[in-house]
Amino acid sequence: MRIAIGLYDCFTSLDAMGPFQVLSSLPGAEVTFVAAKAGPVTDESGFLTVTARASFDELPDPDVLLVPGGTITGTLVPDHPIVGWIRRAHPTTTWTTSVCSGALLLGGAGVLKGVDATTHWGVFDELARLGANPVHERVVRRGKIMTAAGVSAGIDMALTLAAEIAGVEFARTLQLMIEYDPQPPFDAGSPEKAGPELVNRALTAMVQTMQQLAARRESFAEGVDGRTAAGRPG
């Protein structure tokens, strides 16, 4: 089973890596990180660089397509190469999936027209503007399309998907293998639980983070070419 995780500059790391941990352990799984071109792709923090092993053109027809979100997702719709890849690949996938604001990229590809879907709580309105029916659930499955809420929800989605692909007992075995018995130290994981004050703080922090990340990426970008060429930090 060919599983493709579509990357792009400024993706959110855990959006991709939560599901990857689960899906890479499925029997017969061949997971490929893909991007506009093969080579290094850096996440939104600027600290993580992952190697895409194939370009979108080189893996046009995965069985499972997974799209992570990222802080600049809104600006990617609908012109980014990943959107074209989703549009072309979706008709022949077994599963088309997204995590967090990755749903906006599915929406940008026209895949969610009139379809129930979920995304990060902060971008529900954008999802509606792309023609989807935003649903406040952590994992939403409609036919072969499965979407997950923000960031960490990709783990719950991947276990749900694992059960569809390999059976419930295998999915439960995977859950035990990754000891997924979550015990968050706080009870602030959803807007309802966090309350309006924390929601406002999170929204402010998200905007500030995006600005800081943008600045950090720029300073990194100047240094990274030299680093990459030398194979070590400058």
Add this chain to the structure above:
Amino acid sequence: MRIAIGLYDCFTSLDAMGPFQVLSSLPGAEVTFVAAKAGPVTDESGFLTVTARASFDELPDPDVLLVPGGTITGTLVPDHPIVGWIRRAHPTTTWTTSVCSGALLLGGAGVLKGVDATTHWGVFDELARLGANPVHERVVRRGKIMTAAGVSAGIDMALTLAAEIAGVEFARTLQLMIEYDPQPPFDAGSPEKAGPELVNRALTAMVQTMQQLAARRESFAEGVDGRTAAGRPG
């Protein structure tokens, strides 16, 4: 605050990436993936390659040291370069932390002698042999040493650590930003909840997975050099 995540060939991806997602958003965080030498490091699945931006020698004194686990961790103790790095860095860290079988590497470095610590349920006995006092809790903090149970427990640990570093309100804000409101589709995340039959199945699957991963890594290793040189898949 300089946060170093120590990588090595065959690390478990989510062990590193769960905490990374949280810690990289801390105010003033500078996160560096480090390894024996700077450059590409491949996870236990063989599918994920991450760029280490510095060598252990280049970052000998991080403020926060984090060690992920991996399927070959047992064979790394005590001779792997990461163990020497832990031993040298620990005296001056603000926090020394591990996820999953990463605790065995802390143990190998002599950091856990007589210290309460946790690790993946499958390797509790190994932790005891390294002189630690294995504790069945998801996150264990003793002084400046914080250890997490298997794989996904790194997220709970990182939020706990975030609260220590940046305060509870900031940690709660991070939790909301990553929408960490876990809803596992099954209730099989611990040996107690899973029951003996599933535990046996998971242990068998873990051994099989390790064997498959070893075989896959070998076949990848033959092809990867060519890929890396060309910057794209062969």
